[in-house]
Amino acid sequence: MSPGKLSHTVAIILKALSLGYQFGFEIMEVTGFPSGTVYPALRRLERDGFVSSNWEAEQDALKDQRPARRYYLLTKAGREAESTATKRYPLVSRLLPEKLVKTL
């Protein structure tokens, strides 16, 4: 998937990631997309090198008494793709609010 061929949906997910939303539920919550859209899109972005993922430390999750989450972060290529997508779909940046509290 080249940055020039990003769909509107993927552009919104990339924007959400760039704003600091880092795991599936958060992205579903802020974008309004169902899980059947968000997760396959995240997998595809990870396969194509736009996104990398890492597991939250068990201690941090235990502190909050919940299972550890898998966090997704934009790679360098992902950031470039996100800025290309934002230029292509300028309204995307108005759709999503900035995340107030960073997860990490």
Add this chain to the structure above:
Amino acid sequence: MSYLFAKSANDSSARLREWTFPIAERLVPPRQRLDWAREWRAELWQMQHERPGRRPAGESSRGALSQSLSLSYGLLADAAWLRADWLRATARGSAVGCLLALSFYCLLCGVTNILLAGSWHSFLHQFSETFLGGFLFVAIPGLFIAAVTYPPRPLRSDVQHEHRGHLSARTRRNMFLGAKVLLTLALGFLSSMIAIVPIRMQIGRYSDWAQLMMWALVVTVGLRWALLNQEQRCQKCLRLLSQPTRVGRPSYNFLHWSGMELACADGHGLLHVPEMRGSWCWYDRWVEQDPVGLSLQI
């Protein structure tokens, strides 16, 4: 896993998810299964416990059942995507993938020919007439010429670990080459039958000569492709070799070999293709990876 659904154990929607989860889990390729299940458990926990009042918009505006259906679909869609991606990666460049693709194109051309002929019987009549009456006279000498002018180069092989399966690696290679040649010729013949239809309308009876030339071209190109493709495959798993890397410097040719090195994606071995043929390096050299060394690398 039951702790995920314990809070709303009586809820039918929770039961639906409980029912879908193991099915989706089975669908995920084994290597990714643990991570996938762990991630989804964390996500489902999040949806149920963390912020129950702030469910994602796409899944909150509807009732509990539709929400659960959406989540179940999400579970299955995600797992199916991973399985499809794994299948795509596995089939890419594999011998089975190559034969399946050729068979599919043959089938497509066959169906098109039947449609053009109008009926199954007229297609069979046309097929037997052109195949036995012309194509075989081009294909058989073509096969002979291809074998004489471009014999499959005997790869110098440093193989030490012989395959001990049902069929030897050599037998599987030859079977694959045979099947590929047959399918390539069949595809060439069937596609030439389609291509000749508009030509026949244009040039009438002279189209027989055009068909003859087309067959010669199809046989030559098809056989050359089949043989070249065979050389570019792993000697063990028959997957197409990848990651071409230049090795050595041409100016140091008397001191060390230089050329191209291709690797099997599954790590079975390397193919050394010398840039300059010499008496010491006339053929490509297949170097099989030592399984012990491979396991240490991994």
